[in-house]
Amino acid sequence: MRLGVLDVGSNTVHLLVVDAHPGARPLPAYSHKAELRLAELLDERGAISEDGVERLVATVLEALQVAEDKGVESVLPFATSAVREATNGDEVLRRVAAETAVELQVLAGEDEARLTFLAARRWLGWSAGRLLVLDIGGGSLEIAYGLDEDPDVAVSLPLGAGRLTAGDLPGDPPDSEDVRTLRRRVRAEIAKVVSEFTRFGTPDRVVGTSKTFRQLARIAGAARSAEGLYVQRELTRKKLEEWVPRLGSMSAQERVTLPGVSEGRSRQLLAGALVAEAAMDLFGVETLEICPWALREGVILRRLDHLP
Secondary structure, eight states, X not given: OEEEEEEEOSSEEEEEEEEOOTTSOOEEEEEEEEEOOGGGOBOTTSOBOHHHHHHXXXXXXHHHHHHHHTTOSEEEEEEOHHHHHSTTHHHHHXXXXXXXXXXXXXXXXXXXXXXXXXHHHHHHOGGXXXXXXXEEOSSOEEEEEESXXXXXXXXXXXXXXXXXXXXXXXSSSOOHHHHHHHHHHHHHHHHTTHHHHHTTOXXXXXXXXXXXXXXXXXXXXXXXXGGOTTSOXXXXXXXXXXXXXXXXXXXXXXXXXXXXXXXXXXXXXXXXXXXXXXXXXXXXXXEEEEOSOOHHHHHHHHHHHTOO
């Protein structure tokens, strides 16, 4: 069957069309994205602005048309932290449902972490042993650990690259004191949950998913996306520590010139790097692998698991 996953994230609204059936890996057929950066469209009350809601509705309608054009049988629509934590989130959901007939399922942060973990486990297989999975989104950081397909522990922290950039790094390039302040806050937040994971022992493999980790790995020397999904890509803490101060001294436009960095994500890259560096340091990770599957694939896999 041809499925569509409509992911209303903190950075993008992404429709991923896949051909899938139980027992087989989902095969990507088409990808349609629109960068809304909802995490940066919050007003002083923490609500998504009227302009943001209108743009979201228009983007969902556009995605539905694309899904129809591509022959999608069923669309799985969900929203993550930007809508989940907006003070007017319920109103936004009602507007989207009324104007598009799409009822977005709002995923809890822990569910995001669990579904992303499932995707990483299926990609790497059982031989990967105990997995620690890190995912940096636009609105939140998800961390999960376990030996099976359902992790032993999963948490979500409000440390997304878009959220932190909008709230803590207003300058371009950012003020050095703002960077230091954010660095301290990020590390304090992550440190609160480290013991929940370390009591389960040292992971056999550490995996990073999401665009942020892929871009950081690319600027640190990993293979280009054009070389395919199956090329092994890694990010070392040593290389990341070298890049963080360099990113902090660059403007968003200067970061766009780096390999693999898109214009839409360039402003957020420093905040994402600070989160990645803190997580790798506090969890004692020297090297992590980049996994091409993440939350969207986890949603698809869970749906396939429940088909008769």
